[in-house]
Amino acid sequence: xxxxxxxxxxxxxxxxxxxxxxxxxxxxxxxxxxxxxxxxxxxxxxxxxxxxxxxxxxxxxxxxxxxxxxxxxxxxxxxxxxxxxxxxxxxxxxxxxxxxxxxxxxxxxxxxxxxxxxxxxxxxxxxxxxxxxxxxxxxxxxxxxxxxxxxxxxxxxxxxxxxxxxxxxx
Numbered sequence: 001x002x003x004x005x006x007x008x009x010x011x012x013x014x015x016x017x018x019x020x021x022x023x024x025x026x027x028x029x030x031x032x033x034x035x036x037x038x039x040x041x042x043x044x045x046x047x048x049x050x051x052x053x054x055x056x057x058x059x060x061x062x063x064x065x066x067x068x069x070x071x072x073x074x075x076x077x078x079x080x081x082x083x084x085x086x087x088x089x090x091x092x093x094x095x096x097x098x099x100x101x102x103x104x105x106x107x108x109x110x111x112x113x114x115x116x117x118x119x120x121x122x123x124x125x126x127x128x129x130x131x132x133x134x135x136x137x138x139x140x141x142x143x144x145x146x147x148x149x150x151x152x153x154x155x156x157x158x159x160x161x162x163x164x165x166x167x168x169x170x
Contacts, residue, residue, distance in 0.1 A: 003032040004093050004139055006119045027058075031141075086148040090155060093119070094170040096138035098163040106144055109157035114144040139170075 006029040032042060039062050046060055090111075092102050099116045106114065119139040146154050164170045 002121060003030050004119045004121060004141060005030050006117060006141070087145050088148050088151040090144040090146060090151065090158070092142040092144070092158055092170065094140050094142065094163065096140055098161070098170070099140040099142045101161060101163060102142050102158050103144070105157040105161055106142075106146075106154045109153040110150040111144050111146050111154045114142050117141040117143070 007027075034042060043060055043062070050058070090106075092099075094102055096118075099114075103111075103114050103116075117140070119141050121137050121139050144154065158164070
């Protein structure tokens with residue numbers, strides 16, 4: 001039904017091209033949240049849409065959100081995160097300007113902090129148009145890592161925000 005697009009920057013694998021400052025390219029990163037039964041259908045549709053494009057057009061893969069965050073070490077020799085500590089990643093997609101409100105609600109419910117990524121929504125049929133171009137709202141993605149035992153409280157606090165009351169608002 002929709003997705004979220006982030007702007008990325010590609011880096012060339014060719015060190016000579018990179019040295020000349022020609023290796024960086026602007027790339028879109030598209031997040032689509034769906035259930036497992038739709039993955040193959042969506043993947044096939046994307047591949048078909050770009051089959052006539054240039055070689056190395058992009059990458060497509062899926063990640064189970066159930067296994068998105070793993071405990072481990074950052075560098076060799078550092079202490080491992082406590083094995084009994086279970087963490088969860090909460091991802092909130094909001095209209096631009098509301099990430100601070102969502103983070104404030106999350107903090108009151110026990111979260112420590114979060115990361116905001118600027119993004120934009122994907123246009124779909126029926127969206128507003130201006131001079132024939134679809135108007136795509138700017139979005140903010142808020143990523144919050146919390147202890148599993150706090151996840152429900154944080155999630156519920158964010159869901160109650162007035163900025164998320166309207167359909168399509170986040």
